[in-house]
Amino acid sequence: MYTGLKHLHVLLVALSVGLLILRAIWLMRGSALMQRKWVKIVPHVIDTALLAAAIGMVSMMPGLNQPWLWEKLVLVVLYIGFGFYLFKFAKSTGAQIAGLIGALACVATIAHLARSKMPFILG
Template identity: 45%
Template sequence: MNSYIGLKHLHMTCVALSGSLFVLRFIWRLQASALLQKKWVRIAPHVIDTCLLVSAISLAFIAGINPLVQTWLAAKIIALVLYIVLGTFAIKRAKNTSGQIISFILACMVFTYIILVAISKQVLPFLPY
């Protein structure tokens, strides 16, 4: 049980770091900051997100949760893929500022959805049970 609690705290820390760094990188992108080119800024998101994914898989394994059975976990996985795609448009792929901003807002909405699903264990966390 101690390993589960430790992994859960690691996972939540990675969530906070991942979201915070995403927002910071987006701000730097809008400012055309040279900080985006720093080596640590290019590497840190991959390290954090890898820890996030490994801790998530480990938590599901320890808890015996199968995403094919627990629809809330499947919803989180699908939303995560959408968040990654939107994030790449917000930071790198969008051709103009309005595309970056729209992608960023949508990515933040999906990020919030993922957190709400994690807390509620419901596919539609914003609806009363």
Template identity: 45%
Template sequence: MYAMLKHLHMTLALLSIIGFILRGVLLATGSGLMQKKLLKIAPHIIDTILLITAIGLMVTINSYPFYNASWLSAKLIALIGYIGFGIIAFKAGRPIATRVVTFFAALGCVGYILAVAITKNPTLGL
């Protein structure tokens, strides 16, 4: 069960990241594809299932953020940062410089999440 959940979680995380980058590129190029229903709905479906698999993995390994797994706490905080930066990056009406900076800040959060997931160390060995 653990292996299946872990591989599904990693696959969904990859799809989520690719989708985020794709939407960023489409936004930057002014593509009308951003208005397609699939590009508006798919991220929510993928991210919801990603969250469900994350909860399943936590229960399976009996590790919980803010209780007994500092690395999960760090990932959760970085996830909140990613969501916040992503909202700002894709919010219409914001200055382009703000949108670009927050897009890359969101990607920075993703990079940190991936590094912590691999090392299980919130300080990344620093």
């Protein structure tokens, strides 16, 4: 069960990041695809399922005394913040690129933490 959830979690992470990059490209090109209903809905469905799989795994863990997990959560909040900035507030292409780079840097660090389980600060 745990392994199944982990595979699902990683698959949803890949879909989530892939869609983030695609949407960022469409945004910067001013593409009409950004107005499609599915483009507005599907990312939220994927991110909710990603989180649900994560919560499922966390509920099966022996305890929450796992510093890497707490650091990961802080970075997830930062990742959401960069995404929000990119799609809602960044007005110039430069600002949008900065938002995208920030979000991708968070994802890379999150994935590194998830794999190594070696916290940067709390360890």
